Amino acid sequence: MVPYFQANPGISAAEAASELGVTTKQLMTDLNQLWMCGLPGYGPGDLIDLSFSEESIEVTFSAGIDRPLRLTATEATALLVALRSIADLPGMVDPSAAHSAIAKIESAISGREFTGPVVPAPVEAPAVSTVRSALERDHALRLVYYSASRDVVSERVVDPIRIVLVDNNSYLQAWCRQAEGVRLFRLDRIEEATELDEPARPPAEAAADETSALDLFVDGPAVPLARLLIRADYGWVLEQYPMHKVTTHPDGGIEATMRFATLDWMARLLLGFGSGVTVLGPPELVTAVRDRSGAALSAYSALAADAGSAAVFPLNGLEEVGPA
Template identity: 35%
Template sequence: MTPRTPAPAPGARDQVARLLTLVPYLHAHGQVRLDEAAAALGVAPRQLLKDLKVLLMCGLPGGYPDDLIDVDLDALEDPDGDGVVRVTNADYLARPLRLTPTEATAVIVALRALRNGARPDTREVVDRALAKLEAAAAAGSAAPRIDPGADGGDPDTALLATRLQDAADRGRQVDLTYYVPSRDEESVRTVDPRGVVSTGGVAYLDAWCHLAGAPRLFRLDRIREAVVSESPVVTDPEPPRDLAEGMFARSGGTTPVTLRLDPPARWVVEYYPVEEVRPQSDGGVEVDLLVADPRWLTRLLLRLTPHARVVDPDGAHPEFTQTYTAAAKSTLGLYT
């Protein structure tokens, strides 16, 4: 006789499903005895009591007592209690769900992220929910579709992309608080957004930066705060740049620079986008790259000292060497 495989213990997923069923059930039937509710849900009364204790910790964001669902446990656990389930402060669960465009977009993006790692049975449920949400969004244009890519993406970043693209479409300025990791500092600047673009799985805001006086790309995951203003953009509207050829395609905001790298500095070719690499007889290389910010080049040269230098035979860009030399002298002065 083949022994029977024991049934798996109920997990958190089953408990969540019961709780989502229980609250609407109580709203529809009013006060119900614990044993009756347990029978309707197909669980033992003891298990349902455990579920209700979890329900006590659920509610609206904030976590304050007035935000949480209240369950009269005395009526269920006290020997003199009447055994009737009484759930209060959960009326909002009985109301039809209405999502704002931002909320709908957040749910869609979160569901897509969840789908990537879900089991087949869970994925089927997620797909049904996604189909309903996206159909409703498309019908009412309530929530623009944000494709987080194959890896799901971050819902907060997707929501930020939606807001910034909307500002670009409406021609409204945006006040950014932006983190610059190379300087380990935050800067506050006003920009005229042109659109959200992406390359290599990273999303950027393409905008005219009034602080820099030039177009700039801002990584969305480095934007600490973005406040959409009612002030209209003051620069001529332009479409966002095409990043199909990478971040540093030639434009008016970049400068071509040639570096001579000794063998210990050849790693630069593996870490930064370069246009051309020319091997040298001593094992080093000459590389051509595009520089959008001279300060970035100065910091790179300081890291590579003494194994890198700017090659400028025509003297077209002496400022690069001069800035680097001044920064190197200032750094050495800190040790004297």
């Protein structure tokens, strides 16, 4: 845009919009955003400066952008990879806009206009489209949300703040009126979203704090704490789950702690580690894991008895031998 307006000083917004293939409203929005671009440091003397209205547009400081950008093959490839990655994440960008940009960059790289079949942009989930609309219009939302940590579906009203990327998943960061705090809602777990006809009103300090609630697992004292003994060859679980190492034993075993929301969910998780992780506490979690292990072993024993053969079934450090 900068080289274009330098080559056409004083052009009207309507004429420029027509030549650039956008609406006048979109052009004025882009010009307002252009004010925030410039050189590293981004102080008043580094930012692009321009004078514009619907009657006349003129660049007064170009920050060195005096000719159209030319990407190297490496730069264009990196940009395409980044665009495709973002386009595949729910809610991060408008998928139609992202795929349009991808097509234009690919055409620029090849040096000719693409004439093959057009691959349609992926259809965005209705709930995700509603979330993006509410953010753009600054409206509150009613969500039906599945919480994986508690294995429950709940309904709540939230005040959207922004969409963020955490651990390669996109989340809505919002003020939850029910919890009276900032929460993250993973976009692919929002089952329904309804945009309300009322303005979003998150507390000013919550909206201003961009890092608020970005820790997916808050180590709050009100949340139950599991004490675990992790076998040396299972140390990888510390990198995959929100655990805190307490001490390391001479044999390489690791004692660690982990907060959990519901007993049932935590017991299922621990059973999946087999004998690699032993539960040390709390007592109710030890009981839950033991009961589930016993029920599973009984089911296997019944199957072995029906088959009339002996079998050994290890499960979470336990062994049971089926009848001969």
